[in-house]
Amino acid sequence: xxxxxxxxxxxPVAKAGGLGDVVGALPKYQVELGHNAKVVMPMYRTKxxxxxxxxxxxxxxxxLGSQQFKYAVIRxxxxxxxxxxxxxxxxxxLDREKIYGYDDDTERFLAFQIATCDWLSKWAHQxxxxxxxxxxxxxxxxxxxxxxxxxxxxxxxxxxxxxxxQYQGWIDWNKQALLPPFDSWKWGLLDxxxxxxxxxxxxxxxxxxxxxxxxxxxxxxxxxxxxENLMQYERGKSVGILNGIDADVWNPQSDxxxxxxxxxxxxxxxxxxxxxxxxxxxxxDEDKPLIVFIGRLVGEKAADILPDAIRNSTxxxxxxxxxxxxxxxxxEVENNLExxxxxxxxYVNTYIGYNETLSHLMYAGADFLLMPSRVExxxxxxxxxxxxxxxxxxxxxxxxxxxxxxxGDWQGYGxxxxxxxxxxxxxxxxRAIDLYxxxxxxxxxxxSYMMNIxxxxxASAEEYIKLYENLIxx
Ligand code: ADP
Numbered sequence: 001x002x003x004x005x006x007x008x009x010x011x012p013v014a015k016a017g018g019l020g021d022v023v024g025a026l027p028k029y030q031v032e033l034g035h036n037a038k039v040v041m042p043m044y045r046t047k048x049x050x051x052x053x054x055x056x057x058x059x060x061x062x063x064l065g066s067q068q069f070k071y072a073v074i075r076x077x078x079x080x081x082x083x084x085x086x087x088x089x090x091x092x093x094l095d096r097e098k099i100y101g102y103d104d105d106t107e108r109f110l111a112f113q114i115a116t117c118d119w120l121s122k123w124a125h126q127x128x129x130x131x132x133x134x135x136x137x138x139x140x141x142x143x144x145x146x147x148x149x150x151x152x153x154x155x156x157x158x159x160x161x162x163x164x165x166q167y168q169g170w171i172d173w174n175k176q177a178l179l180p181p182f183d184s185w186k187w188g189l190l191d192x193x194x195x196x197x198x199x200x201x202x203x204x205x206x207x208x209x210x211x212x213x214x215x216x217x218x219x220x221x222x223x224x225x226x227x228e229n230l231m232q233y234e235r236g237k238s239v240g241i242l243n244g245i246d247a248d249v250w251n252p253q254s255d256x257x258x259x260x261x262x263x264x265x266x267x268x269x270x271x272x273x274x275x276x277x278x279x280x281x282x283x284x285d286e287d288k289p290l291i292v293f294i295g296r297l298v299g300e301k302a303a304d305i306l307p308d309a310i311r312n313s314t315x316x317x318x319x320x321x322x323x324x325x326x327x328x329x330x331x332e333v334e335n336n337l338e339x340x341x342x343x344x345x346x347y348v349n350t351y352i353g354y355n356e357t358l359s360h361l362m363y364a365g366a367d368f369l370l371m372p373s374r375v376e377x378x379x380x381x382x383x384x385x386x387x388x389x390x391x392x393x394x395x396x397x398x399x400x401x402x403x404x405x406x407x408g409d410w411q412g413y414g415x416x417x418x419x420x421x422x423x424x425x426x427x428x429x430x431r432a433i434d435l436y437x438x439x440x441x442x443x444x445x446x447x448s449y450m451m452n453i454x455x456x457x458x459a460s461a462e463e464y465i466k467l468y469e470n471l472i473x474x
Contacts (some may be wrong), residue, residue: 001468002127003030003037006116008099008109008136010041011249013048013085015356016099017296018243018380019134019163022212025246028082029461036084040119042094042112043074043087053077057086062118064111065178069093071115088115106171109136110178117143117150117180129468131159135169138202139179142189145205147180157471159464160206162216164377165224166300168192168199193226200227203234207471210464212378213399214240223375241464242402243378244457245387250363252388252451257360264451267389268444271364278365282349284322289436291321291393291429292366294359294381297329297337297352302372302395302420307336309372309425314347316426320433324366325350326358363388368432372420376400383455386413389447391435393428395420403455407435407442413450 009015011024027037043049058073069090076085089095093108102108117140120127130153132140141160144153171178173196176187192200203209211217217240220231231238248254252270253263259277262270272286279286297303310323325337325348334352341350351358363369369385371394378399382392386403393415394400404414415431417424435443 001035003129004127005039005131006137007041007133010039014044014046014099021380029457031083038084040086043089045097058119062114073119113140121150130156133161134163135198138198141205142201146182146186157207159208160202161210168197171196209238211240212243213402215401216377216398241460244460245383245455247456250384250387257357258364264448267447274365289321289367291323291368291370292362293325293370295327297327297333300375302374303333307340309422311340312422313426313429314344319347323348328353366390368393374420386450389451413446
């Protein structure tokens, strides 16, 4: 099968979160299953671009409203990522250092999708599947069926994966002229609640809709940031497939970013060395349990209550645990965290920003990983934590529910709590401290056990293949 993944992110080319990890891994596993999976993404000015070699494979012109733009498609020469990687270069629009966060993101990702459709429409043959990820690519299933210039792509089955339904890519109707000319009576497919809603449009137009965990698919039917009814209506073509992790990138035995490599037999000693390094860097006490948080500092991740939860836990448990936070996001949360760090010097530290290398050392060196998320479509951090023998402390929601079992249950290996609140987190911190100090045998068993759970893409990559096969057969 020839599968075209279209995405705004792909690790290690450009990553802002879980989407990048997924698109960097899933195609590789699909290639290993014998398929021809490719990734098409925007050409940003990232390190990866300058450190690799490229062939120019296509150049073309397209319209964004009244503006004509030129685009080029370049291909990485050696398949260094384990699949064919294509970047779409649009001067002045896509070639920037950051992935998102510009005032003209709507125009940027519209142009990206138009250029991708145009390039695909010039191929002598048609791919078997086009698989779009999140709202930045969500208008492609519509464009391929109803935009006059691309209609001959309309018979290619499309899969749309919702990685996060909070962000829907809303576009005001007064920008509709930016879309390539389309069958005007199909406007209702673009619309949701009087705006052009790319996410809703993809849910309506794609041949199949997937979410990144079965529990998240259930949740979206009653909490989908306004799209609940649509998710109910389209349930027949929707399925939740749990994300996997790239077991080559996230492997404590070979990870180059950590201080000491280890496997499940050497977990105690391996983690001790990594913890020593981490605590040394951040002025924390390596003899106390170390609880870390890694992620975007936004409400979805319950980062707003993190400063209070850390302060309260430190007071209530008399400084028996240390905390380290890596993340960036809302400035109020960043400031509050800095405040707690100054107040509780020696107990709490933070790194405000994005740091891939540090994240690996934290998964390896921490004892516990805290994820109090309000919404967690799948969550990869907890799976990385498991692979590195770090006990996940998670709120029971979405993918966290699908991947973590509380240690109070039979063969449980994590800590779960029900509410994203300061008391629930403080209570869980107490359980973590007790486990670390007083239940050493259980704690050691948990670490070895969790490291052997297989959350790699093996099973889920096959599930996607089966989904594609069903579409092609019908
Ligand atoms: P998201 O909702 O952000 O996509 P996921 O749990 O699916 O959440 O994926 C988060 C990914 O981003 C993980 O690989 C995590 O390690 C990484 N990550 C998040 N924030 C940072 C940061 N500040 N520095 C380094 N890596 C980060």
